[in-house]
Amino acid sequence: MSYTAFASLISLVLFFGMVALLEIGRRIGVRRRSIDPDGAQAGTGAVDGAVFALLGLLIAFTFSGAATRFDERRNLVVQEANDIGTAYLRLDLLPPGAQPALRDLFRRYVGSRLEAYRKLPDIAAAKAELAHSIKLQGEIWNQALAASQMNDAPPAATMLLLPALNQMIDITTTRTTATAMHPNPLNLAFRHTGL
DSSP: OOHHHHHHHHHHHHHHHHHHHHHHHHHHHHHHHHHOTTGGGTTHHHHHHHHHHHHHHHHHHHHHHHHHHHHHHHHHHHHHHHHHHHHHHGGGGSOTTTHHHHHHHHHHHHHHHHHHHHTTTSHHHHHHHHHHHHHHHHHHHHHHHHHHTSTTSOHHHHHHHHHHHHHHHHHHHHHHHHHHOOOOHHHHHHHHHTO
């Protein structure tokens, strides 16, 4: 069963269950009020307070988790931008003849990364664009490796550029994984049922 169908089913069951329980509670309250008008209201304040306190606690945990995931994803965006910027600047270490082609690949790569997130409501298009950016990463890596092994390339090019490129590639995987991380559907179902 898909997550959407499962969530819809749980929502419908909860909705009809709440309506049924509200009606049962109303009937019990009407009966108690007709039997003992003064005693029917006694003792409900503590129960109301406890129920609202638990509800507030669940809402607080939900918002806290969402805020934490949002902050983590925002930090990963900044880290990816920094990693790409560092790798781009270190292209200056390569021989001048190898730089223009790599700079063009970097521009296409950044455009592809941005496009992948612009297409995000359409998961299939975003995944296709992500695959394109991963292909561009391979091209950048291969060209940078070849350029750093050229005769006129300084030894610092390999030692500084390749680790920066590796970080740029690694942060893509980290961001993709963070985007795919959601709360467990079973956890959400229990949270909504109050268990």
